[in-house]
Amino acid sequence: MELLSAKGLSAGYGKTVIVEGLSFELREGEVLTVIGRNGSGKSTLLKTVTGQLSIISGEVYIGERGLGSMTAAETARIMSLMLTDRITAERMTCRAIVESGRYPYTGRLGLLSKSDSEVVEDAMRLTDVTDLADRDFRFISDGQRQRVMLARAIAQQPKIMLLDEPTSYLDIGAKLRLLTLLRQLVRERGIAVMMTLHELELAQRFSDRVLCLADKPLLGTPEEIFSGGRIAELYGVPEGSFCELYGSAEPQRIGGEPQVFVIGGGGTGVSVYRRLWREGVPFAAGVLHENDAELPVAKALAAEVVTERAFEPISDSAYAKASALLAKCPRAVCTLTTFGTTNAANARLLEQASALGKLEN
Amino acid sequence: MLTAAAVALFLLSLTVGSSSVTAGEALRQLFSPSSGLANTIVYQVRLPRAAAAMLLGGALSVSGFLLQSFFGNPIAGPFVLGVSSGAKLTVALTMIAALQNGFLLNSGMLVTAAFVGSLLSMGAVLLLSGRVKSMAQLIIAGVMIGYICSAVTELAVTFASDADIVNLHNWSQGSFSGTDMGDVKVMSAVVAFGTAAAFMLSKPMDAYRLGEGYAASLGVNIRLFRAALILLSSVLSACVTAFAGPVSFVGVAVPHLTKSIFGTAKPIIIIPAAFIGGGAFCLACDLIARSLFAPTELSVSTVTAVFGAPVVIFIMLRRERERRAG
Numbered sequence: 001m002e003l004l005s006a007k008g009l010s011a012g013y014g015k016t017v018i019v020e021g022l023s024f025e026l027r028e029g030e031v032l033t034v035i036g037r038n039g040s041g042k043s044t045l046l047k048t049v050t051g052q053l054s055i056i057s058g059e060v061y062i063g064e065r066g067l068g069s070m071t072a073a074e075t076a077r078i079m080s081l082m083l084t085d086r087i088t089a090e091r092m093t094c095r096a097i098v099e100s101g102r103y104p105y106t107g108r109l110g111l112l113s114k115s116d117s118e119v120v121e122d123a124m125r126l127t128d129v130t131d132l133a134d135r136d137f138r139f140i141s142d143g144q145r146q147r148v149m150l151a152r153a154i155a156q157q158p159k160i161m162l163l164d165e166p167t168s169y170l171d172i173g174a175k176l177r178l179l180t181l182l183r184q185l186v187r188e189r190g191i192a193v194m195m196t197l198h199e200l201e202l203a204q205r206f207s208d209r210v211l212c213l214a215d216k217p218l219l220g221t222p223e224e225i226f227s228g229g230r231i232a233e234l235y236g237v238p239e240g241s242f243c244e245l246y247g248s249a250e251p252q253r254i255g256g257e258p259q260v261f262v263i264g265g266g267g268t269g270v271s272v273y274r275r276l277w278r279e280g281v282p283f284a285a286g287v288l289h290e291n292d293a294e295l296p297v298a299k300a301l302a303a304e305v306v307t308e309r310a311f312e313p314i315s316d317s318a319y320a321k322a323s324a325l326l327a328k329c330p331r332a333v334c335t336l337t338t339f340g341t342t343n344a345a346n347a348r349l350l351e352q353a354s355a356l357g358k359l360e361n
Numbered sequence: 362m363l364t365a366a367a368v369a370l371f372l373l374s375l376t377v378g379s380s381s382v383t384a385g386e387a388l389r390q391l392f393s394p395s396s397g398l399a400n401t402i403v404y405q406v407r408l409p410r411a412a413a414a415m416l417l418g419g420a421l422s423v424s425g426f427l428l429q430s431f432f433g434n435p436i437a438g439p440f441v442l443g444v445s446s447g448a449k450l451t452v453a454l455t456m457i458a459a460l461q462n463g464f465l466l467n468s469g470m471l472v473t474a475a476f477v478g479s480l481l482s483m484g485a486v487l488l489l490s491g492r493v494k495s496m497a498q499l500i501i502a503g504v505m506i507g508y509i510c511s512a513v514t515e516l517a518v519t520f521a522s523d524a525d526i527v528n529l530h531n532w533s534q535g536s537f538s539g540t541d542m543g544d545v546k547v548m549s550a551v552v553a554f555g556t557a558a559a560f561m562l563s564k565p566m567d568a569y570r571l572g573e574g575y576a577a578s579l580g581v582n583i584r585l586f587r588a589a590l591i592l593l594s595s596v597l598s599a600c601v602t603a604f605a606g607p608v609s610f611v612g613v614a615v616p617h618l619t620k621s622i623f624g625t626a627k628p629i630i631i632i633p634a635a636f637i638g639g640g641a642f643c644l645a646c647d648l649i650a651r652s653l654f655a656p657t658e659l660s661v662s663t664v665t666a667v668f669g670a671p672v673v674i675f676i677m678l679r680r681e682r683e684r685r686a687g
Contacts, residue, residue: 052577076580083578089570090435091626103568103579109629110564138683156579 001028002063003160003192004049004079009058011041011048017056018044024211024219026160029186031193033203036213037235042196043084045213046164049194050081062160076104080158082149084165087137094140094148095133098124101155123154127181143174150181161185163195167202175199179206200231201247243296250300251277258284258303261322261329261358263349267293268335273301284329286322287314287346314345322349332358363622363637367415370644374411375403405541411644413540413548414661417601418611418643419636420552422619423559424597425612426635430566430628431590434496435676438612439479439598442499443506445609447482448475448602449533450510450517456532457521468547468603475599482506483595535606535662537647548604555597556636562589563628570626608643609662610669615639617672642668 005025012018018041026032034042047053049060051067060067062078080101087097101123102116112120124130127147132140137148146166153161163182167175179202185191197203203210203222210225212218214234218225225231232242235249242249260276260283262269269285273294276283285298286306292298298305306322308314322345326332332353339347353359375387389395390403425438439445455474459466489502514533532539565586568576577583601608619635620626646664653659 050578052574071580072577072582073580076578079578081575081578083572083574085572085574087571087575088433089626091620091624092570096627097571100568100571100575100579103564103581106564108561108564110567111629 002026002061003028004063004194005061006049007059007061009045009048009060010056011044011053012056013044013053015056019048019213019217021058022213022217023058024217026192026194028159028192029190030208031182031186031195031206032209032211033207034194034196034211034213035198035200035203040213042213043164046081046162046194046196050079050162051075073104076156078158079160079162080153080156082146082153082161082163082166084168089137092137093134094129094137094144095120095124097137097148098129098133098151098155101152104156119157120151120155123151124148126154126185127151142169143171143177146170146174146178147181150178154185159191161191161193161195163193165196165198167197167199175202182206200226200249204247241300243300245296250297253277253301253303254280254282255303256282258282258325258329259331260284261286261326261332261353262298262302263332263334263336263346263353264288264294264298265292265336265343265346270294270297272333272335273297277301284325286325287318287343287349289342311342313342319345319348323352326353326358327356330358331360332356333360363619363634363641367637367641367644370641370648371411371415374414374644374648375407409540409542409545410537410647412545413537413604414643414647415640416545416548416552417537417605417608418615418639418641418646420548420555420597420639421601421608421611421643422615422635422639423556423632424594424601426616426628426631427559427562427566427590427594427597428612429616430569431587431594432490432496432499433570433572434499435617435680436496436500436613436673437503438610439594439601440507440607440609440612441673442486442503443482443508443510444479444486444503444595444598445602445607446507446510446514447485448478448599449607450514451475451478451481452603453514453517453533457517460521468544471603472547472551472600475603476595478510479595479599479602480591482510483591487591532606534660535608535665536650536658536660537605537643538651538658540604544604548600551596551600555593555600556632558589559593559597560629560632562586562593563632566590566628605661607662609666610673611639611642611665613676614665614669614672615642617676618642 002025007023009022010017010020034045036042044053048055062070062075098120099112102112105116106112124133127150129147129151132144132148166178182193183206186193204226207222209220210222212225212234218230226244226247229239232239237249238252241252254277259281262272262283262285264285265288282303284304285302287308288295288298288305289308289310291310304325306318308318326349334350336346372384372387386399387403390400394400421439428437428439428442429435451474452471485506486503490499493499493502518533565581568579568581573583615638616631616635619631619638623630623634647661650659650661650664
């Protein structure tokens with residue numbers, strides 16, 4: 001079921017259009033992650049679908065109803081928001097922060113009923129912040145703060161949760177905990193989550209679908225978006241620098257005549273590749289099978305890579321190519337300790353390097 | 362406890378003075394008035410004065426608290442932001458115009474004049490607040506606006522006709538003296554309205570503490586809410602200025618002390634508490650102002666500054682420490 005949708009939406013500040021002609025829908029029980037370069041309009045989009053920024057053209061629907069025809073009090077019972085704004089309120093306990101989520105449900109004076117308090121306690125238990133309830137919100141860690149803010153968003157009992165970069169400032173452990181909690185909410189309560197993220201590897205791991213903001217916006221499953229060089233193109237990183245399988249990026253390779261030949265494989269050579277890159281030394285790598293775990297790193301960082309088809313013994317032509325490269329390199333490194341049958345040719349490369357006196361440890 | 366302190370101070374205000382009236386006598390006069398000297402003193406001098414100190418002190422504190430919510434800044438207040446001085450200027454100009462043209466002013470006209478002045482200097486502060494980002498700069502801007510208004514007021518007072526300068530001069534320094542029961546009626550109406558309306562805003566004020574973005578997402582109509590804060594705080598501080606002249610630092614010091622005493626900043630608690638606390642604070646300061654060097658009176662603003670200004674310094678130091686710790 002579609003909880004939120006946009007049709008031909010253009011959004012921006014004043015008359016400046018930042019996002020143009022965007023259409024998408026957010027379904028019950030899914031995580032939709034918005035990615036895009038800095039300034040591509042991720043936050044603008046979130047602010048627009050919550051009604052904080054006026055729509056320039058097009059329409060946003062909450063269920064069947066147009067956003068424009070709804071009051072702020074109505075949308076507050078359906079959508080909750082988690083922003084990047086830092087809260088500086090003095091003398092505000094974490095419980096008071098979570099309690100503010102009950103705003104759309106309380107009376108004229110904002111007094112909490114017993115059931116309101118139960119919802120608050122329940123939300124705090126879920127995000128594991130019950131112990132922090134009486135602490136001053138200003139004096140807890142960033143990770144704790146985000147969990148309190150998440151409890152607040154949950155206490156609002158929304159159908160849709162919108163989160164603007166919920167993982168910024170968090171350490172990796174806190175990032176994983178927060179996003180795992182979101183998945184749990186989506187699974188157990190059928191809440192729909194729409195969030196922006198800068199970390200592509202997290203977007204890939206935690207999203208059901210990804211919306212990629214660019215001149216031509218893309219919407220699809222992580223598998224669709226993280227393929228065909230789309231991400232590299234979107235972020236303007238060189239082809240091959242971005243590992244689509246893991247969603248991680250490597251820096252740009254150092255080109256030129258290779259100075260070191262690295263015989264690696266199975267992940268053993270990665271640390272050598274990285275060290276050579278840091279030292280600014282162009283290098284060659286091989287022979288690597290096309291399904292080798294370290295091939296993405298080698299392809300991103302090495303000046304030249306010699307490859308062989310997956311599961312096939314290294315062919316004579318690949319060996320000859322590697323051998324020629326090795327002959328031209330002043331130095332060589334081997335990170336392999338055992339060679340299987342398909343990898344036998346690499347053992348011969350090692351002998352050759354040793355015989356030429358180029359081998360280093 | 363706060364209420365008890367306020368009541369005690371109120372009674373004390375009725376008894377202390379150049380002519381002695383016992384507490385028992387004062388109470389008797391309050392509940393079963395009889396004629397005589399004590400009656401005159403209580404009803405024509407001390408009761409109106411004590412009522413004024415109580416009501417106006419409360420109004421100032423609430424006005425300060427509203428401004429602090431508006432700016433998200435604990436040192437904001439009607440005096441430091443120059444709002445009181447703006448009101449002082451328009452009231453002085455109105456008084457001078459009235460004196461020179463020989464028409465009589467009623468208290469309603471004075472409150473209106475003060476309200477216009479408050480809004481004018483508030484407008485200036487708001488224009489500046491869009492451009493300056495730090496709270497210190499905002500306060501400096503407010504203090505400067507206050508100085509400009511005071512300078513113009515002094516100038517106007519200097520050129521006013523001699524006979525009335527003394528009166529005008531006393532008022533422009535801040536004092537609760539010279540209030541009569543008619544004034545008390547007008548100020549009770551204005552202050553009761555302003556404070557009750559502020560209390561009804563305590564729910565959105567609580568949400569607004571999280572910042573504009575969150576408040577809006579919870580359903581607060583930000584424009585309407587901000588306008589209401591400004592109007593109410595201006596009405597309250599204008600009422601004070603119209604009757605007692607500018608009274609300094611109460612609007613900053615009392616809300617802060619109240620928050621410390623109650624250990625919270627929840628508007629639903631702080632608004633009534635600051636009102637009572639502000640009343641007690643001003644009663645105490647007024648007592649000191651008129652009894653310390655009796656029969657000479659100090660301006661009440663002098664006394665509130667002595668107690669209030671250090672609180673402002675303390676808040677700034679603490680904020681700095683917390684900024685570094687947090």
